[in-house]
Structures are given as C-alpha cells and as structure tokens.
Amino acid sequence: MTTVDDPAQAAARCTPEFRRDPYPVYGHLRDHAPVCPLRPPHGLDTFLITRYEDARAALSDPRLSKDMYGAIEAYRRIFGDSSVALDDNMLNSDPPKHTRLRKLVSSAFTPRRVEALRPHVRDVVDRLLDECPTREPVDLLSAFAFPLPIIVICELLGVPPEERAQVQAWSTTVAHTGFGKEAKEAQARAEESLHDFFADLVAHKRGRPSEDLLSALIAAQDENGTLTDQELISTAFLLMFAGHKTTAYLLGNAVYHLLTQPGQLRAVREDPELLGPAVEELLRYDGSVESATFRHATEDLEIAGVRIPRGSLVQIALNSANRDPRKFDEPDRFDVRRPGRPQTAHLGFGHGVHYCLGAPLARLETQLGLTGLFGRFPEVTLADPQWEPPWLEVPFPAFRGLRELPVVLVPPNEETPY
Template sequence: MTKNSTFLSVNPFSSDFKDKAYSLYEQLRIHDPIHKTVMPNGNTAWIVSRYEDAAAALKNERFKKNLFQFVRPEEVGVPASRMDLLLRHMLNSDPPDHTRLRSLVQKAFTPRMIEKMRARIQEISHWLIDKVEAQESMELIRDYAYPLPIIVICDMLGLPNEERDQFRTWSHAMVSAFNYPERYQQITSEIDQFTSYIKALIKKCRLDPQEDLLSLLTQAESEGSTLSEQELVSMIFLLIVAGHETTVNLIGNGMYALMQHRDQLEALRDTPALIDSAIEELLRFMGPVEFATNRWTGEDYEWSGKTLAKGDVVLIALASANRDPECFEHPERLDITRGNNHHIAFGSGIHHCLGAPLARMEGRIAIGTLLGRLPNMKLAVAPDRLEWQPTYIMRGFTALPVQFG
C-alpha cells in the first residue's frame, strides 16, 4: 500500500462515488478496511468495509447513535427545538432511551398489523400497473416504486393519500440533510410545514382515535411511559421517511438488477416460488441503503491498528459488507437461488430496521406482480444515463425508464 494508491482518496460524498463504489469497496476491503475519510463539514469519518467488521460495528456499544452528544444546534445555526422535533427518534438514540422508544413503537408496529396489509399491497400493485399497462412503458420510480410504499405507509398511519406528493417533497428535503445537520437551516420551511401538519394530526387522533398506527402510537404505553408530542412527531417523521424511501430503492434497484441479469429475471418469472430467496439476494446484491446511519465514537478507541478519536464518525458500508468474498461465495454474481444469505441490508443489533418485515413483503409483492403482469420489461435507456439520488446514505435511482411492449 502506497500513499499514491487511488483508494486512499475515497470520498463517499462526491457526485461520482455511486458509479464506482463497488470497485472502491473491493480495494478498501483488501488494503484498508477501516479507512479514514473526511465529512463535508470537515469532521473525521471512518469507512468500515468488511463484513466481519461491519457486523461487529453495528453492535459495538462504543459507537453512539445520539448525535446530540456530538453536534450542538448552535454549531449549525438550527434552533434546538427544530432539531429536537425531527431527530429525537429511536434511530438517533442509545439505551436506555432507545429501549423505551422501541418498546413503545413495537406495540403498535406488530407482525399482525403488517400481515393485515398484504391484500392491500397486492391491490395497490395491480392498480398501479393497470394505470400504465396500455402505454407499454413507464418511469418505474415515479409510476410504481414510489407510490406503492407511500400509499401503504399513509394507509397504516391513517394519513390521507392525496397528501402523498407533499410527503415526498418534505421527505426528500429532509433526507437530503440526513446526517448533515448543518443543512437543516436550508430547509426550515419544509421542517415547519411538516411538523405543523403532524401536530395537527396528533391532536385529531387524541380527540378521535381510529384503528390506525398513528392512533396506536398516541396511545402506546409501556411500564407507565408514553411518547411525548416531541417524540411522536419525530417518530412519525422516521416512519414516513424510512417507511417508503427504503422500499422505493428495494423495488427500483431490484428490478434494475434483474433487467441487467436476464437469466435471473427469467428464472424468477418462470418460477415465482423463488421470490423469497430472490428478494434476499437483491437486498444483498444491490441493497437500498449504502451506509448505515451515522455512529459516533464515544471515546478514543484503538481498532485494527487505527486510532479513532472521540467524536469521529463511523460509516458502516452495508453495500460493501454484503459483497465481501470472505462471507459470500462469488459475491459479484446475482444468484436468486443463493442459500444461507445472511446479508445486513437492514442492519443488525438493537437498531435493526423495525420495518424490515414490511419492506420485504412490499418487495415480494411489488416485484412478483411486475414480473407476472409485465414479463418482458427492460430498460428504456442505457444504464450510464441513469442518475443516483444525491445522498450518500441511500443507494437508489432518481428515475428508471422502462418499456414492456
């Protein structure tokens, strides 16, 4: 390893990173698996690229999730009250706060509630395809991958579907600032609109509770504890964003990968029973999340010959870990029959994605229905014309034109 090695300048925040990420990850895993880089705000960050290290880091109690221990609102010009409203959720908390928040949400986000959505997800999938089938083409993200999960999460929360385009505007604005606290001052209008809207819904639910997730959250109680209004707003923000952004990318990336590997698409189309293993392989091969959400080093820490200082950011590259040849045989191959697929696309440990069962169900139904209804789907543009979402945390396309005549 020399200081002139190209992988020493890995910058996951650059505009062209996504195009070359997998080849860079390969170099990092071989030569510098705990790799030092610099955040856009100048803070030191460490990219964790090997599966074994990533799995360990996801459960390492030395790495903290509560950004308020390391980022003060006055440092980024955002009022504390505004940051609190959107960021005081379980994804940004450590035990014991995390334990309390997750236990409250789990009481409402049950397997039974998720299973109840199966028929509705199928209905939405057919309805969206009905709308475009005669055109023999569509923009897969706009026409299918986005509306399906946003309708589902709106239904679950009891939110009006006619607001879903507004939710996406708010969601994209806030995802663009995710893990860039200094950017929140640029989207104060979107934050205020969103929080005012959610507060009004919470007030309505408390006066007239219904059989929906939002009402259940307002009533959730565990050992005498309930969610405060601040925690409710923050949690609903998390559920709306995480409840659809990840699934949009799962559907979009999954169909892209299948269209680029026609033998696998045809195998799944001809044998629909492979859908469960196919979804797990698509999550591994081209998952919806590039990096796990930020962790901070809680104390100075020696790790694999590197010195991580207190407050350094830890970036766990899920996309790299899921292609580690030390853990997966021929990881560069898409194999929908792959067994024992222990990918970490949804994270691991106490912060494992609470909505993973719902995302899996949506992915199975959405992709299975597409292949059943539109079996000849293919890309309508060259792959190099596709654009990635401008956020380092996610891996997904801004648009995916397809044809299926």
C-alpha cells in the first residue's frame, strides 16, 4: 500500500510505491489538494488535477491548449527537437487544425467500420492463442496482449509484417524514456528511426497504393492538399503508437484483475452480456491511460480555487477522476455489475474534442481478446499465486500497465500443473 505522508512528492516522482498503487495518493490529493502543484523530474512546474468534475471540465477547456510545441518552448526542452517531427498531429493541436486532421482519419474508426473488423480481429485472437504454449508459464503480455493490437493497427496502416517488431521496439523506447542524458539520446534515435520509417512507407505507398488507411490518407492529401507530408507522417505514427500500447496494457490489466477477483470473472462467464460493461468497468477501475497528455494554460485561470498562471503545464489524472467517490459509489471496488452507465461516465478515453478516436477499436480488441482467452482456456491461472505484479516505471504517470503477466493456460478438462 502506498503511503500518503508526502502525496505531492510521491505523485511528482512516480516512486516505485506509487507505481504499485497510486490510488491512496490520488484519494488524499482529491480530498486535500485537488489541483496540486508539482515539480516532477523534468523540472517544470505542473498542476495535477485529480477530481472528476474538475478533470472533465479541464479536458474540454479551450484555455488549456494541446499545441505544446507551437506555444511553449519549455516543452521542447523537455522532450527534445527530435520529437517535434512526430508530434505534428491531432493529439498535439487545437481547433481548427485539430478539426481538420481528425476529420481526415475519423471515417476509419466509426463504430460501423470497426464492427466490420470483428471477424478479422477474432481471427488474429485465435491465431495468437494457437501459438501460445500450454501447461507451462507464458508471459501473456508478450505472447498475446501486445501482438494483438500491433497486428491490427499495422494491418490498417499497411505496415509490412516483417517490419512490425522493429516498429514496436522503437515505439517502446519512445514511450518509456526518462529524463537523463542516455535516455534522451535513446529516445531521439528511436524517434528519428520512426520518422524515417514512416517517411519511406509514405513514399512507397504513394507509388504503390493499396487498400489500407495510409494509402487513403495519401490519396486525400494528393486530392485536396489538406495534409502536409509532415502531418501525414506524424499522423501515421500517432495512430500506430496510440493504437497498440494503450490497448495492450488495458488487456493486461483486465486479465490480471479478473484472475485476482474470481467472483467477477465468474459473473462474466455466467453472463456473456456482462463482457461489454466489464470492459467499461475495467477502464474506470484501472485504465491503461493513467493521465491525459500534457496541456498548457494559454492565460491565467483558476480551477478549484487554485490559480494556474499562463504558460503552466497541466496534467489531468484520469485514473484518479475515475475513482472519485463524488461521482462513483464505492469507486475502489471492481464490479462488473456496477449499476448505471459507466461507459458514458468514466474518462478512460478522455472527453471533449480530444476524446480517443480509436475507442471503438480498443473496446472491440479488448472484448474479443478476453472472450477468446477465457473461452479457449477456462482455467487460466497466474503462474505463481504469490506473484507481485511489476507495474510500469515511467518518469510521469502516463501509462498504467504491467511489465509482464506470467500465466498458465490450461486447455479444457485438464488440471493445471501449478
């Protein structure tokens, strides 16, 4: 259990104790410092928002800009010039630019388009489970949770199969970097490699288009000139990066919590109609996107009585907001039968104009992943019942996920050897 003797320091430094269980710290901050000034390792004053109503309002507040590189030089100093080339996309922009970029790709992620992918995603799930070893420990993250979304998003973009492992390795380096000299240099190399890869892929698709999203974006660019080459490359990176890590960690978190709370897993098995609500409850209870990406104040403003000066960085703790007892009854309890409509209330996919474009796909992949896993292996167990989960160690609370998830997959009518 994380102590709350110095909650602001714990949240700012992302200590190992905080990474294991950040929720007591968030609870303390919600009660005593709901808009908390921090000095994280990157050295820039940041305001952390932890209550639900404040978080929801901040996510759609036009005074909190997402155009980090265009408006705040300090952000460039944190993450380096190499990251700018990959961040010229809708995630890091405000309307009207954000509106233009999002419109170009939104048609690929409508619920109807995503639902049409169901048979293909199910096939990918089945193929990956076919390749998983049984009756012996296997890391479910590396064998299943990570490959599933990377295969799907890379196929949507038209990334060749032989390139996917390298693309995933580069993106992992970008996501898990620290603020030290060596970490920044590794991040810069990975970002340059990803930029060059997508630039080459765009050039290839322009000469040899195929039935994929990247070819469609190139066609839209060539048709009306609304997408620059740099925006095209950055958009491809964003879709790949956001389209696999968040879902992979969500799937891992989901399996872990269902295995460690067997009553909830039993309820889903007995009533498959609960699977959709279960995914929403998992997003609320322990979502894979712990905090929204940084925003900065374009003017002096006040939130919950705290003055936020112009130019300040603002971070919105989504997982804290989703555990706010002011919004959810018994928020620290995982309940797949939670009354109400958590899918329309939780902030796991954000809120406002930056609401996650890939939410329908993430939901589909998680639902089919859980259905396939527990349908194929009804007696999935942790490889070690005393296992302590190793949560990601990141320089600020962006992702919430496991580094590994060792389980034993037991086919039906067989007893587990562990």
